[in-house]
Amino acid sequence: MAEALSPITRQVAKENEEIGSPSVDYRLEDVEDCLIYDRHGVPVPFKKLYQDRKSVIIFVRNFLCYSCKEYVEDLSKIPGEALEDADIRLVVIGQSAHRHIEPFCSLTGYPHEIYVDPERCIYQKLGMKREETYTDSAHPSPHVKSGIFMGQLKSIWRAMTSPAFDFQGDMHQQGGAIIAGPGPQVNFSHFDMNRLDHMPIDWLLQLAGVQQTLDFSDKPKILHV
Template structure:
């Protein structure tokens, strides 16, 4: 579990939030009726995920992607009590078949809600990118620890050793993050430009109303006594 750090050392402020978030317009009415599937293959309308509570919804590229795997590794470290105190749901959505949910949760240690959109209905209707774009001003995800070469090797190895040899989603599809609900309220949205363009988890949690700041680094912690 991620260590809770106090006080907050990097706050998302009104001045820098627009720069950091690159927020885009989201029309929930376009995707309300799109179906998502749980790990048993049971379908639900997308709107059921945010109708009654505020939800932080993360869309990942594919379950074999090393950067998505490492990002969800860190999502799994968020303490449940931090989410409960803010009264929010944390949800990850992939674009493979539902059979890959259970193995991906086991691999990452992720214990919160996860669904799939195998037809990429939500990805497409919300306008998420289907190619990668890199810019000099882009900030790489602080949650991806592997370099591109090593990361690609990890992806290939997982594909080869997977019981079901498939790519677990469209390799060109990019992901994103939205904070929505209850109802049709859209509080924030960010669509990734490339595999490293994740919204930093602390910033995302702060925008959703989580009061704690979490330390996801692997560096040794110094305790002052």
């Protein structure tokens, strides 16, 4: 389990499942007043997400990205009661205009909290990567089912058939995940190196303190451990 440090955090290397380099140093105080927007365009200070309780916050690349779509589809399988029992919030943050939130949730079936950071204020201040880096030792996301070629075709088709044709965010921006709160305490962070470098969801849930494991292999099923 990642070491809890405040306000400094370290990234877990998925290859060996232990704390390793590179480390990522940042302060949540630097982004706490950045505004994010809900599906109605209502602004919310970022700090509201983690002030009162622990939150798992997922930053996605863009809403057209096929790998983000499939990752969020698996996030949608997490039962609300599992989060409530652990007293944690699950939040997805994108970087599109707020008008794309509703269609994305309809597409993925995602029922939990979701916001957008259209100016990428938080992405940039936290130091999330722009452009992609691949390594031979990297383990691709277990939540992405499509190959790169077919996935990109699906993304292009969605863009072409969308009522508002745009890329729904910076196509080069990478995402990540942090576990924060209560307060500015950072318990864990992982910044994606590329579109397939998602933190496995079951790892995130365990790190956040969820005492259940979700099976993503077929239909969602809670296994008590």
